[in-house]
Amino acid sequence: MYNIDMDFWPWIKTDYVLLAALTVLIPVFVVYLGHQRRKVLAVQQQLERVQKQAIGQGRRDETRLHALLRVSQLMRSNNDLQGVFDCITNMCIEAFDCQQASLMLANREGTELHVCAATGHANLAEVLSSRQRIGENIAGWSGSSMSVPAPRTRSMMNTICRFSRCLPRTSAPASLMRRKTSG
16 A cells, blocks of 8 residues: 655645645635625626616606607697697606796897796796897807707706706707706
8 A cells, every 4th residue: 555654745744834824815815805795896886876877867868859759749730839839848847857947939030039938937927928138148148059058067057047047958949947946
């Protein structure tokens, strides 16, 4: 029979050295795995946040596209211009989750905007009789440049919405809206 003697190990009591090293390496490996697990959980949480944001944005976009489709269908089938304008403001309230909306059109001379439809205002008669010179305030500026101002930050958006009618980034230039404000 083959007899294993101490010549098998490279040095004396190698088995004790290996067991001691294993005893040290196991806790180190456990700490390393714990650290990696925390990293994986952080990445997973970040991924879930991004997915929720993407789903929310997709739903908002879907709602807006659906409203645009409904407006398009209404314009094709309805000859009553005031009814179309009223429907557009109602759909804006639904699509953009706001409390008030108004639609402004330029006069024939192109010097001022007048409100042709409004929804959600307590003083509807006053809003419907209001006019805005092109080039003044946010509505007039939008009418003159034919583009929609895009607030750079949420606080800027809140400030604009609190003090004047404002345009959401994705709406047509003549559609004015007031977003929900707390207070």
